[in-house]
Amino acid sequence: MxxxxxxxxxxxxxxxxxxxxxxxxxxxxxxxxxxxxxxxxxxxxxxxxxxxxxxxxxxxxxxxxxxxxxxxxxxxxxxxxxxxxxxxxxxxxxxxxxxxxxxxxxxxxxxxxxxxxxxxxxxxxxxxxxxxxxxxxxxxxxxxxxxxxxxxxxxxxxxxxxxxxxxxxxxxxxxxxxxxxxxxxxxxxxxxxxxxxxxxxxxxxxQHGRNVTTTQSDEQQKIEVTKFKLRTFRDTCPPAFEKEKAVFDALLKTYDSYSLVNNFNRMRLYFTYKKYLLAMKKGKPFKIFTYCIKMFFQMRKHP
Incomplete structure (x- = not known):
């Protein structure tokens, strides 16, 4: 050597x-x-x-x-x-x-x-x-x-x-x-x-360009994958990250259903923590604003 x-x-x-x-x-x-x-x-x-x-x-x-x-x-x-x-x-x-x-x-x-x-x-x-x-x-x-x-x-x-x-x-x-x-x-x-x-x-x-056809069952499966990810992140956060743990938990709860309360809370979380939750998203401030609004109407299927 x-x-x-x-x-x-x-x-x-x-x-x-x-x-x-x-x-x-x-x-x-x-x-x-x-x-x-x-x-x-x-x-x-x-x-x-x-x-x-x-x-x-x-x-x-x-x-x-x-x-x-x-x-x-x-x-x-x-x-x-x-x-x-x-x-x-x-x-x-x-x-x-x-x-x-x-x-x-x-x-x-x-x-x-x-x-x-x-x-x-x-x-x-x-x-x-x-x-x-x-x-x-x-x-x-x-x-x-x-x-x-x-x-x-x-x-x-x-x-x-x-x-x-x-x-x-x-x-x-x-x-x-x-x-x-x-x-x-x-x-x-x-x-x-x-x-x-x-x-x-x-x-x-x-990149090999594989195409995937999405069905309704696929959409539900993606939501379940997102919930698993949020739950895993929440449970992994050590005591020093109690604030982040609470946000993961709050976001996870908004995926229980499309109720008005859950929809509002999901949108509120995106507005409050957009610095973090949308840290990787490209776009001008207005685009980020409208994206947060959109979270009232949809559950994002996260990677």
């Missing part, structure tokens, strides 16, 4: 794969090309039925810092990432999907900027299947420093591929609940300090 490597904390890049043979080589090449001098790449395959595992094992034979595991049963992507964390050893952890492309300097620049923050996030470049740029993620949502858990009550702009998190924080967040791991970690990070934003797009975030 070189003196430069020894002086830098180990960063574990946790990769979750499932039938990713089409893109995994390009992604693995970009992870291996990271200029940060001290990384391990921990890949957990979730019982792929294509040749993903064969490709990964070839990388593991070629590179000593690549470690490949396969689950005994299919866990789903959230629990697959969780298992990857438990198999990793770095003082810091980052997450990688199987079909993106990372810029070489991503890990190095984020590690140079994380400081005492529990977690750091960055922008992403949204691209087509063929890597043609569409826009940046920051063109769609307000990405900023996040310092209060209420900022994740109604939205999420944290992407797993854009973050680095301290091991102590991510271990405390285990077990991951039944929600997107990046949403959970964004929320959980604010319980330990400010999640820092680094304003640069380090990842080509490949």
């Amino acid at each position: 070189s003196s430069q490597t020894a002086a830098q904390p180990l960063v574990s890049i946790v990769v979750a794969t499932y039938n990713g043979a089409k893109y995994i080589e390009a992604q693995m090449d970009s992870l291996i090309a990271q200029t940060y001098p001290n990384t391990e790449i921990v890949v957990v395959d979730d019982r792929s039925t294509d040749n993903t595992l064969e490709i990964l094992q070839r990388y593991a034979r070629q590179y000593s810092h690549v470690h490949v595991y396969q689950n005994e049963v299919n866990l789903g992507y959230v629990k697959n990432f969780e298992r990857g964390v438990t198999l990793s050893t770095g003082a810091y952890v980052s997450f990688s999907d199987q079909d993106d492309i990372w810029l070489p300097e991503k890990t190095a620049e984020l590690m140079a900027a994380i400081g005492d923050h529990p977690m750091i996030i960055s922008d992403s470049e949204i691209v087509t299947e063929n890597l043609e740029k569409r826009c940046n993620h920051s063109d769609l949502k307000v990405i900023q420093d996040f310092y209060n858990p209420l900022m994740f009550a109604t939205d999420n702009c944290v992407t797993g591929h854009s973050l680095i998190i301290k091991r102590a924080v991510v271990e405390a967040a285990i077990p991951f609940p039944d929600m997107a791991h990046d949403l959970w970690l964004g929320f959980f990070g604010t319980l330990h300090g400010t999640v820092k934003y680094f304003d640069k797009a380090f990842v080509k975030w490949r």
Whole structure:
């Protein structure tokens, strides 16, 4: 180990794969090309039925810092990432999907900027299947420093591929609940300090353009998912966040029904805490105002 490597904390890049043979080589090449001098790449395959595992094992034979595991049963992507964390050893952890492309300097620049923050996030470049740029993620949502858990009550702009998190924080967040791991970690990070934003797009975030048809049962299911999320956030807030806990609880109660009382309270909460509840929403003040009014008439199905 070189003196430069020894002086830098180990960063574990946790990769979750499932039938990713089409893109995994390009992604693995970009992870291996990271200029940060001290990384391990921990890949957990979730019982792929294509040749993903064969490709990964070839990388593991070629590179000593690549470690490949396969689950005994299919866990789903959230629990697959969780298992990857438990198999990793770095003082810091980052997450990688199987079909993106990372810029070489991503890990190095984020590690140079994380400081005492529990977690750091960055922008992403949204691209087509063929890597043609569409826009940046920051063109769609307000990405900023996040310092209060209420900022994740109604939205999420944290992407797993854009973050680095301290091991102590991510271990405390285990077990991951039944929600997107990046949403959970964004929320959980604010319980330990400010999640820092680094304003640069380090990842080509490949979009595949899948269409989903929404039915009435889907709408009700989304509301139940929102209620689960709000309940989980409420129950996770420690005593130091009693005020936030009370807001999560009050917002959750407005999802019991479309009664006039619930509708009014939901709108009131959005007006009172719009600084947090709409922190990621782009728009001028009048648009934010009308959005709060709209909450009287609808329950928002949060991510």
